[in-house]
Amino acid sequence: IVLTQSPGTLSLSPGERATLSCRASQSVRSNYLAWYQQKPGQAPRLLMFGASTRATGIPDRFSGSGSETDFTLTISRLEPEDFAVYYCQQYGTSPYTFGQGTKLEIK
């Protein structure tokens, strides 16, 4: 399954709302889709799994939605620490592929 994330880069200001998209080339089984955040020089961090469930410790300004082939990660009000690269991953069908990433940068 090929995951295509858009946009490639998103330029926003703190306090704004961010909407990141992840589209799958075929239906993701049981909505087994995760989102990760990666900051420079750090390992990825799990944000969401099952398309819409926040991982432990993730603030509620992060939300996930979608099903089958179209998924969205929304950050309601951007904080300075949210500027990073975000990846989606499907884990319903092996190989468990990642999207190419969306870079969220400060405008």
Place this chain on the structure above:
Amino acid sequence: EVQLVQSGAEVKEPGESLKISCQGSGYSFSDYWIAWVRQMPGKGLEWMGIIYPGDSDMRDSPSFRGQVSMSTDKSIGTAYLQWSSLKASDTAIYYCARVSRDNRGHLSAYDIWGRGTMVTVSS
């Protein structure tokens, strides 16, 4: 504390062999699959495969099949990634991660990550 500790950075020449490690602690290592993920310089995440320490069952990506091998030693809570003949294109950071399970027992997302091992292959 649940954590995965990866071995240190490596600098190798093309054609050399290499084995990097990922040691789990703070949880029952044998009960959770371990994933390996590659990140080439300045690029995104690439799924390489997963391995189950309990019985060494594995699933791998066709993109990496035959290029690298995964193994585990559950007696010491450690997973390994091994190359028999490195290429310059193997230069990357390699992450291991713990594969969680959902409430139905299905393999889920990667909740614990190691800090990564930087592998540099250059003559």
